[in-house]
Amino acid sequence: MQREVASTTDQTSRSLPFQVRGSLQAVLALRLLDPEDPEFLAKLVEKIAYAPDFYRDAPIVLDLAAVTDREPIDLLQFAEELRRHRLVPVGVQNAGAAWLAEAERAGLAVFAAGGRGDAAAGTRAVQPPRASRRPTAATVVREPVRGGQQVVAGEGDLVVLAPVGHGAEIAAAGHIHVYAPLRGRAYAGIEGDESAMIFCDQLDAELVSIAGVYVVNEEIDTALLGRRVRISCMGDRLHLAPLP
Amino acid sequence: MSKVIVVTSGKGGVGKTTSAAALATGLAQRGHRTVVIDFDVGLRNLDLIMGCERRVVFDFVNVINDGIRLHQALIKDKRVENLFILPTSQTRDKEALTREGVEKVIAELRKEFAYIICDSPAGIERGAQMALYYADEAVVVTNPEVSSVRDSDRILGILNSKSRRAEIGEEPIKQHLLLTRYDLDRVQRGDMLKLDDVLEILAIPVLGVIPNDPLVLQCSNVGMPVILEPKSKAGQAYRDAVARMLGEQVELRFTQPQKRGLVDWLLRRSA
Ligand SMILES: Nc1ncnc2c1ncn2[C@@H]1O[C@H](COP(=O)(O)OP(=O)(O)O)[C@@H](O)[C@H]1O
Numbered sequence A: 001m002q003r004e005v006a007s008t009t010d011q012t013s014r015s016l017p018f019q020v021r022g023s024l025q026a027v028l029a030l031r032l033l034d035p036e037d038p039e040f041l042a043k044l045v046e047k048i049a050y051a052p053d054f055y056r057d058a059p060i061v062l063d064l065a066a067v068t069d070r071e072p073i074d075l076l077q078f079a080e081e082l083r084r085h086r087l088v089p090v091g092v093q094n095a096g097a098a099w100l101a102e103a104e105r106a107g108l109a110v111f112a113a114g115g116r117g118d119a120a121a122g123t124r125a126v127q128p129p130r131a132s133r134r135p136t137a138a139t140v141v142r143e144p145v146r147g148g149q150q151v152v153a154g155e156g157d158l159v160v161l162a163p164v165g166h167g168a169e170i171a172a173a174g175h176i177h178v179y180a181p182l183r184g185r186a187y188a189g190i191e192g193d194e195s196a197m198i199f200c201d202q203l204d205a206e207l208v209s210i211a212g213v214y215v216v217n218e219e220i221d222t223a224l225l226g227r228r229v230r231i232s233c234m235g236d237r238l239h240l241a242p243l244p
Numbered sequence B: 001m002s003k004v005i006v007v008t009s010g011k012g013g014v015g016k017t018t019s020a021a022a023l024a025t026g027l028a029q030r031g032h033r034t035v036v037i038d039f040d041v042g043l044r045n046l047d048l049i050m051g052c053e054r055r056v057v058f059d060f061v062n063v064i065n066d067g068i069r070l071h072q073a074l075i076k077d078k079r080v081e082n083l084f085i086l087p088t089s090q091t092r093d094k095e096a097l098t099r100e101g102v103e104k105v106i107a108e109l110r111k112e113f114a115y116i117i118c119d120s121p122a123g124i125e126r127g128a129q130m131a132l133y134y135a136d137e138a139v140v141v142t143n144p145e146v147s148s149v150r151d152s153d154r155i156l157g158i159l160n161s162k163s164r165r166a167e168i169g170e171e172p173i174k175q176h177l178l179l180t181r182y183d184l185d186r187v188q189r190g191d192m193l194k195l196d197d198v199l200e201i202l203a204i205p206v207l208g209v210i211p212n213d214p215l216v217l218q219c220s221n222v223g224m225p226v227i228l229e230p231k232s233k234a235g236q237a238y239r240d241a242v243a244r245m246l247g248e249q250v251e252l253r254f255t256q257p258q259k260r261g262l263v264d265w266l267l268r269r270s271a
């Protein structure tokens, strides 16, 4: 019986050269606040460099809520430039009529309105969407993360139960917990969540970063090295405090 | 006029990174603005040997792929004026370097630096070829043993065929031999090849002979290029090599057994 079902499915998929599947992955949204800022790409690129592999070739939706009343920019060219930095714009959301026409010209899909519609006036040219924290299962890693390896929790927290070696990278949208020595690099809040924190049993990280704010090993107070530490973000600085 | 110099070998573990760090430091000490680049993507350790691994934020790969500006990735040495390090990534592989990307970085560095030293990965494949492609000169690091000499021979062939200079028919890459880990006792005993044996096979001018020296390991453990250690014989030999690179005539040291005492002399005379 099982067999028969399987072969039927097989038949169908063979007669059609494709299969329509209903899944949609989470897509990053890039809210444009001042797309005409001459430094726009430079600032964006600098921002994403803190977790470059996470953003590499990532599909991106341009959120136009904050600029929809303005004259549209040349989206075709803009999309081209993003692609040159290996970001892949796939569509727009929260666009007005003029922007919709421009999006169509640029071959971008129109996504249903999402995020908070209010155009919160930010001072930064790029503000990654601050995803309101939905409870997401944490990613748990039990094996050592070796030099050269990367572990990324694109959603939620990352819990590592084994050492993170020199030259290893771990990243999470939420908090990072390392119940072992942390010797590599750790990036928490990679989608811009400044309330994310990093906890580790033995701090000797090459670099720690929260929402793009970072310190390198040399800047860490030596009294904290080798200790249990909690790292949080306060404005444009990281705060490192010993844990009991 | 800036010079791009690749430190290469074919074989791994022969002393490329040690040599790149020492030569770059020596050139900077002599007042030349110098940058040393780690091309060994995925196995970076130039920053360890240069003692700046605790300061790395961005790297060579970020500059090529992620739009990071060169100046954000360059690390200024704390001990020696005029010396900069461009570290590499440990989480990428060699595919992360593209020819166009490397070309842009080298072109930008040429505007600012007199010497651009490229620390090559081992092997003769893509990574090593990327490191040597834009070179004007090559320091071929060889150990006095047959397998190392063979690999150096192969890399010399690649320098002559797969470099930019070879491809566009410019004057070929100037080649120098740097014979490292030269252990005079073992050479005397015949366990290792003599300088002359190596020269006979490779037939390129000698930039230096670096003695085997336990201080090399001690220095790299504390992140100090060995050329900064005055007590080290290897350091002294690297200083000589730098002087030769700058066109000075310096006699080779550490290639002949030291004069033994009077007794030795008498013994030999009566033999
Ligand atoms: N002159 C020398 N004397 C003793 N040990 C050396 C010498 N040169 C290099 N070494 C040692 O050889 C090993 C490999 O050196 P390294 O520079 O990393 O080689 P490569 O970059 O070619 O792989 C290191 O442990 C280094 O300390």
Ligand SMILES: [Mg+2]
Residues within 6 Å of the ligand: B016, B017, B018, B040, B120, B121
């Ligand atoms: Mg090396």
